[in-house]
Amino acid sequence: xxxxxxxxxxxxxxxxxxxxxxxxxxxxxxxxxxxxxxxxxxxxxxxxxxxxxxxxxxxxxxxxxxxxxxxxxxxxxxxxxxxxxxxxxxxxxxxxxxxxxxxxxxxxxxxxxxxxxxxxxxxxxxxxxxxxxxxxxxxxxxxxxxxxxxxxxxxxxxxxxxxxxxxxxxxxxxxxxxxxxxxxxxxxxxxxxxxxxxxxxxxxxxxxxxxxxxxxxxxxxxxxxxxxxxxxxxxxxx
Amino acid sequence: xxxxxxxxxxxxxxxxxxxxxxxxxxxxxxxxxxxxxxxxxxxxxxxxxxxxxxxxxxxxxxxxxxxxxxxxxxxxxxxxxxxxxxxxxxxxxxxxxxxxxxxxxxxxxxxxxxxxxxxxxxxxxxxxxxxxxxxxxxxxxxxxxxxxxxxxxxxxxxxxxxxxxxxxxxxxxxxxxxxxxxxxxxxxxxxxxxxxxxxxxxxxxxxxxxxxxxxxxxxxxxxxxxxxxxxxxxxxxxxxxxxxxxxxxxxxxxxxxxxxxxxx
Numbered sequence: 001x002x003x004x005x006x007x008x009x010x011x012x013x014x015x016x017x018x019x020x021x022x023x024x025x026x027x028x029x030x031x032x033x034x035x036x037x038x039x040x041x042x043x044x045x046x047x048x049x050x051x052x053x054x055x056x057x058x059x060x061x062x063x064x065x066x067x068x069x070x071x072x073x074x075x076x077x078x079x080x081x082x083x084x085x086x087x088x089x090x091x092x093x094x095x096x097x098x099x100x101x102x103x104x105x106x107x108x109x110x111x112x113x114x115x116x117x118x119x120x121x122x123x124x125x126x127x128x129x130x131x132x133x134x135x136x137x138x139x140x141x142x143x144x145x146x147x148x149x150x151x152x153x154x155x156x157x158x159x160x161x162x163x164x165x166x167x168x169x170x171x172x173x174x175x176x177x178x179x180x181x182x183x184x185x186x187x188x189x190x191x192x193x194x195x196x197x198x199x200x201x202x203x204x205x206x207x208x209x210x211x212x213x214x215x216x217x218x219x220x221x222x223x224x225x226x227x228x229x230x231x232x233x234x235x236x237x238x
Numbered sequence: 239x240x241x242x243x244x245x246x247x248x249x250x251x252x253x254x255x256x257x258x259x260x261x262x263x264x265x266x267x268x269x270x271x272x273x274x275x276x277x278x279x280x281x282x283x284x285x286x287x288x289x290x291x292x293x294x295x296x297x298x299x300x301x302x303x304x305x306x307x308x309x310x311x312x313x314x315x316x317x318x319x320x321x322x323x324x325x326x327x328x329x330x331x332x333x334x335x336x337x338x339x340x341x342x343x344x345x346x347x348x349x350x351x352x353x354x355x356x357x358x359x360x361x362x363x364x365x366x367x368x369x370x371x372x373x374x375x376x377x378x379x380x381x382x383x384x385x386x387x388x389x390x391x392x393x394x395x396x397x398x399x400x401x402x403x404x405x406x407x408x409x410x411x412x413x414x415x416x417x418x419x420x421x422x423x424x425x426x427x428x429x430x431x432x433x434x435x436x437x438x439x440x441x442x443x444x445x446x447x448x449x450x451x452x453x454x455x456x457x458x459x460x461x462x463x464x465x466x467x468x469x470x471x472x473x474x475x476x477x478x479x480x481x482x483x484x485x486x487x488x489x490x491x492x493x494x495x496x497x498x499x500x501x502x
């Protein structure tokens with residue numbers, strides 16, 4: 001299977017505080033790695049490093065087999081068109097409507113007529129259950145709708161690699177189930193590779209795939225039995 | 239020793255800022271001229287919005303200040319210049335004071351206070367809300383998306399507001415001249431236009447363009463350097479202070495370059 005993403009020997013410190021050391025994982029098309037861990041352990045920092053938003057203290061990140069730090073400026077722009085990222089706090093452009101937010105990467109990178117942009121964006125919005133919100137601004141949306149809009153913006157360019165920072169945190173169970181279903185269909189139908197931070201046991205179970213815990217500066221696999229029982233608290237160090 | 243060290247640190251900060259501003263300017267111009275048709279088209283909405291906010295919405299304020307400025311200058315000229323036997327040179331005073339100096343400077347003050355601080359706050363909030371990181375991860379250059387449109391819009395707005403300020407100030411001056419010495423419009427205008435040269439118009443536009451560029455670049459620079467919510471109001475404050483200082487310095491520099499030679 002083609003390796004879409006690989007993180008090798010990553011280390012990162014905030015000043016004197018070491019968040020993680022020599023950690024790594026890889027995933028191919030249609031695979032998912034879910035990362036759990038207690039607050040402040042460095043999950044979001046790890047995800048930002050994986051997406052090239054932050055430089056690691058040590059280690060290397062590969063996207064489609066290419067070292068992410070070796071891209072030229074133009075190459076990086078091209079590579080990032082194949083990467084989707086959903087931030088913990090949605091990060092929608094606050095003075096753009098929901099529609100314009102989702103259409104932004106398409107309008108910027110693709111030379112499509114506006115009619116095709118509209119069709120593409122509407123399809124994404126429908127997949128995520130976003131109806132009648134296209135003219136609303138991000139501050140007019142609920143937490144769940146904002147999360148769905150951010151996911152729609154991340155997948156509208158049909159990326160091969162998707163990073164999600166707690167996609168179901170703070171949303172109602174029905175919306176969480178909808179988001180999980182969308183991620184499942186991205187994995188199976190579009191063979192997307194997904195790295196997802198998730199502390200919700202229900203979502204972790206539903207996403208299947210590999211689940212790891214970032215704890216004590218290391219990544220530890222959560223066994224399927226622990227995942228099934230939903231009890232992986234013993235994996236956290238005291 | 240500590241004093242010298244502090245001066246060195248301040249100098250180093252200013253040098254870093256100047257390099258960053260030069261980098262922002264270069265990247266913005268590269269985005270404007272080498273971004274291609276698609277790149278420019280995607281920025282048009284941003285440019286139009288910025289012009290609406292900076293230029294159109296500031297019309298009334300710039301108009302009022304221009305009117306008051308013209309009135310004040312003509313009152314002073316009409317009451318004091320005859321004492322020195324140069325009463326007929328009020329047109330020159332209006333041109334020298336309004337078009338050469340006060341027009342660009344007052345316009346820049348209005349734009350710094352309204353749009354510069356708002357731009358720094360807007361970009362600072364975007365940094366805190368990870369919207370800038372979201373742009374980066376989408377492969378959208380924040381400089382091309384935010385700084386370039388602000389730069390283009392701010393220059394266009396400043397030039398238009400500057401011309402508007404000059405016209406309103408001259409009209410204000412005419413009303414006072416008409417009310418005090420009953421001067422006919424055609425004589426007033428011919429006196430003013432005789433004093434006005436193409437060089438004055440060119441230099442006034444140069445100043446407005448430079449001020450627009452400084453306001454856009456400094457506001458974006460301080461906004462982009464915000465790291466947390468606490469720094470957002472500080473960024474707005476620093477951008478206002480920085481823009482005022484640098485517009486004054488550039489104003490003096492342009493005046494020296496273009497007009498000091500005439501004195502010698």
